Amino acid sequence: MGDRATIETLLSAAVFLIPVAVLLTLFALFLRRKPKLPRETSSKQQPAPPSPTPSPAPSPLAAGLDVAPPQPEPPIEDVETLNRKIELALGRGDKTALSGLYYDLAASHERMGNTDARMAALRSAAGYGALHGPETAHAAARVALAEAAQRAGDLTSACEQWQMARTAYLKAGDTDRHDSIEKRMRDNGCPTDWVLTDF
Secondary structure (H helix, E strand, O other): OHHHHHHHHHHHHHHHHHHHHHHHHHHHHHHHHOOOOOOOOOOOOOOOOOOOOOOOOOOOOOOOOOOOOOOOOOOOOOHHHHHHHHHHHHHOOOHHHHHHHHHHHHHHHHHHOOHHHHHHHHHHHHHHHHHHOOHHHHHHHHHHHHHHHHHOOOHHHHHHHHHHHHHHHHHHOOHHHHHHHHHHHHHOOOOOOOOOOOO
């Protein structure tokens, strides 16, 4: 009889101790997972010097690189500076830089609200890009001309410009942008089997 009473006592104690043990285990795990606060640094330590600010990168179009603008965008150069750079490029026969420079000039005119000058610069960017490359700058200028034509309600001209941009991206090997322009053409009802000559 005494053995049975001892077993019952042990069982009732175990039933009580098991939840207590589980709670203690969970509490211990909670304390281990709590993030440790950083130790206070000595007041004698000097703060680390700030990292130098990188200088703005040159225009990707003028350099003939990918046309995606860097983040954050470098400031747009003024019209006079860009006209001087265009004259210098013409003087030294650097025709591959002209498309990007005219594209930047168009952005500067757009910032000033001069729509006619912007369109003239975009047409020059597209023309120089078609003749001398780089293809990415040529394509970017054509896309900008297409968007302007679309905003003006001239879908035929927009389709023509997108077609030339699509071809330029294909020549540059940028299949993602080629496919993106082709989708845009389809979405706007443009024929995608045109054969156009650059103009």
